[in-house]
Amino acid sequence: MEFLTVYMNLLPASLAQGAVYAFVALGVMIPFRLLNLPDLTAEGSFPLGAAVAAALISSGWGIVPAMAWALLAGSLAGALTALIHLVFKVTSLLAGIIVLTMLFSLNIRVMGQPNTALFSHDTLFTVLLDADGGTPITQFAVLCVLLTVLCAALFWYLHTEAGLALRAVGANQMMARAQGLSTWRYVIAGLAVAGALAATGGAVMAQLQSYADVNMGVGVLMIGLAATILGEALFGSHTIARQILAPVLGALVYFQIVAVALSLGLRPSDLKLLTGLFVLLALAVPMVKARFRRAPSPSKSEPRP
Amino acid sequence: MTTGTVQDGVHVSDLHKTFFAGTVQEKQALNGVSFSLSPGEFAVVVGSNGAGKSTTLNAIAGELSVDSGSVLVDGDDLTRLPAHKRARYMSRVFQDPMQGTAASLTIEENLAISARRGQPRGFRSALRAVDVETFRTALEALGLGLENRMKDRVALLSGGQRQSLTLAMATLKRPRLLLLDEHTAALDPRAAELVIDATLKTVAGGEITTLMITHNMDHAIRHGDRLLMMHEGRVILDLDKHDKQGVTAADLVERFHDAVSDRMLLN
Ligand SMILES: Nc1ncnc2c1ncn2[C@@H]1O[C@H](COP(=O)(O)OP(=O)(O)OP(=O)(O)O)[C@@H](O)[C@H]1O
Numbered sequence: 169m170e171f172l173t174v175y176m177n178l179l180p181a182s183l184a185q186g187a188v189y190a191f192v193a194l195g196v197m198i199p200f201r202l203l204n205l206p207d208l209t210a211e212g213s214f215p216l217g218a219a220v221a222a223a224l225i226s227s228g229w230g231i232v233p234a235m236a237w238a239l240l241a242g243s244l245a246g247a248l249t250a251l252i253h254l255v256f257k258v259t260s261l262l263a264g265i266i267v268l269t270m271l272f273s274l275n276i277r278v279m280g281q282p283n284t285a286l287f288s289h290d291t292l293f294t295v296l297l298d299a300d301g302g303t304p305i306t307q308f309a310v311l312c313v314l315l316t317v318l319c320a321a322l323f324w325y326l327h328t329e330a331g332l333a334l335r336a337v338g339a340n341q342m343m344a345r346a347q348g349l350s351t352w353r354y355v356i357a358g359l360a361v362a363g364a365l366a367a368t369g370g371a372v373m374a375q376l377q378s379y380a381d382v383n384m385g386v387g388v389l390m391i392g393l394a395a396t397i398l399g400e401a402l403f404g405s406h407t408i409a410r411q412i413l414a415p416v417l418g419a420l421v422y423f424q425i426v427a428v429a430l431s432l433g434l435r436p437s438d439l440k441l442l443t444g445l446f447v448l449l450a451l452a453v454p455m456v457k458a459r460f461r462r463a464p465s466p467s468k469s470e471p472r473p
Numbered sequence: 474m475t476t477g478t479v480q481d482g483v484h485v486s487d488l489h490k491t492f493f494a495g496t497v498q499e500k501q502a503l504n505g506v507s508f509s510l511s512p513g514e515f516a517v518v519v520g521s522n523g524a525g526k527s528t529t530l531n532a533i534a535g536e537l538s539v540d541s542g543s544v545l546v547d548g549d550d551l552t553r554l555p556a557h558k559r560a561r562y563m564s565r566v567f568q569d570p571m572q573g574t575a576a577s578l579t580i581e582e583n584l585a586i587s588a589r590r591g592q593p594r595g596f597r598s599a600l601r602a603v604d605v606e607t608f609r610t611a612l613e614a615l616g617l618g619l620e621n622r623m624k625d626r627v628a629l630l631s632g633g634q635r636q637s638l639t640l641a642m643a644t645l646k647r648p649r650l651l652l653l654d655e656h657t658a659a660l661d662p663r664a665a666e667l668v669i670d671a672t673l674k675t676v677a678g679g680e681i682t683t684l685m686i687t688h689n690m691d692h693a694i695r696h697g698d699r700l701l702m703m704h705e706g707r708v709i710l711d712l713d714k715h716d717k718q719g720v721t722a723a724d725l726v727e728r729f730h731d732a733v734s735d736r737m738l739l740n
């Protein structure tokens with residue numbers, strides 16, 4: 169049973185990894201699900217958060233202000249995407265690509281180099297756990313606490329007047345305007361929150377691995393999307409609580425699948441192919457299902473009450 | 474509320490709108506639309522396809538910017554306000570039942586959105602117990618049993634139920650102007666009658682100034698205090714309650730043809 173021993177060795181670290189990407193998955197869920205506005209900015213705001221946190225921590229800043237600035241930077245990136253989309257009537261996808269491309273250069277500027285090591289600095293994990301930054305399991309515990317607070321805050325927000333307004337803008341912009349909601353305001357707010365979440369994920373990742381790299385964002389969007397889709401399939405999305413939990417739990421499950429794939433002998437470099445295939449499959453299944461359902465019963469058009 | 478000043482009510486003056494100006498597809502949709510509604514008046518708008526009825530409504534609602542002209546409600550000039558800021562003054566029910574509600578939100582959430590139309594949204598809980606009771610009363614008035622389904626997603630409702638809900642949302646917080654654009658056109662006859670009945674119940678009684686577009690001549694003649702007929706981007710006929718007495722659909726068609734040929738002679 170070599171597979172099992174390998175997997176058991178990977179398990180703790182894959183849980184911690186999943187918990188970090190849960191932040192990103194939340195940041196992907198908001199535009200894709202709540203706003204119905206596909207947005208790729210996470211690919212740039214994730215490394216942005218890492219770069220800002222790493223640059224500040226390595227120059228002696230405290231962990232809390234470093235993470236606060238990372239969060240703020242991420243929300244600005246999200247807001248910028250929203251503004252490009254709204255002002256210049258560019259699709260949200262293209263607006264996000266523009267921003268993430270620019271962020272690549274900006275992230276190098278922020279760090280002064282393409283990467284920054286934090287090995288000799290205090291991080292969230294060395295401060296809260298031990299000098300080595302804890303074990304994967306204790307790291308996972310810390311991340312779970314953070315995620316719980318975050319999910320609770322998001323749950324509360326989405327049940328406030330402003331949060332409900334954001335969901336209405338995502339559901340039907342025409343109706344939202346007719347009810348006096350500024351669609352601009354809520355699209356900007358939503359993408360800013362999404363950017364803040366992705367950047368927080370990046371800041372946490374940089375501290376977890378004691379290392380920030382300008383390329384660490386490549387593929388995070390697909391991971392976030394895969395986690396969201398997986399979580400929704402497993403846990404549903406019909407209530408706000410489920411819609412929030414889906415990306416978080418989905419990210420944890422997703423990295424278990426990754427660990428299994430790795431222990432079966434897959435190379436880490438194969439993972440992006442696997443993620444892409446998974447998302448493709450998830451998108452294809454409903455379509456295939458619908459076609460099958462439609463084909464055999466042409467007489468199912470009943471009048472609606 | 475002060476009554477009797479000239480400013481009160483709705484004043485639409487000389488709206489012009491040309492789509493695709495300067496191209497081969499140039500289309501003059503509004504060609505000087507003007508009319509005024511006194512407070513509480515219920516006006517019905519009729520006219521052939523492409524007459525500019527929807528464009529007029531969209532211009533009043535701010536969904537569309539006009540080339541010239543102005544829209545005033547109770548003395549406030551709304552002409553330069555974006556749609557969401559005009560929602561303080563007016564509400565609307567669309568032709569398409571999908572457009573007036575948010576399908577992925579529940580019935581009570583939709584009502585909660587409309588309960589604060591035109592007011593700032595803060596960080597208070599969106600669904601407070603007192604409000605939910607108000608929502609229940611509003612739904613009961615529709616007589617469709619929706620008050621027992623307040624936690625259902627709107628996506629589960631039929632077109633007629635969605636239109637009725639949209640109407641309830643539009644009037645939950647009393648608007649100074651209610652805009653209805655063929656809001657029963659997409660419904661089957663029975664549902665259409667239900668929604669029209671609900672509309673008359675809310676609108677008649679002179680509480681809400683209303684502008685209703687319809688293709689149903691019978692409705693246009695039977696209901697409302699005013700009848701406006703539009704053609705080629707203008708109001709070509711304006712009958713008040715008194716003028717409307719005894720008018721038949723055939724009369725209207727005749728008046729329409731007269732008005733059109735007059736205009737042709739003038740041009
Ligand atoms: N967004 C638009 N872009 C270009 N042309 C438009 C647009 N909206 C309306 N038009 C044109 O303006 C004219 C008036 O259209 P409008 O929708 O106001 O007519 P209507 O009176 O509501 O007709 P109907 O009874 O068919 O609903 C039509 O010729 C239409 O093709």
Ligand SMILES: [Mg+2]
Pocket residue numbers: 526527528
């Ligand atoms: Mg129309």
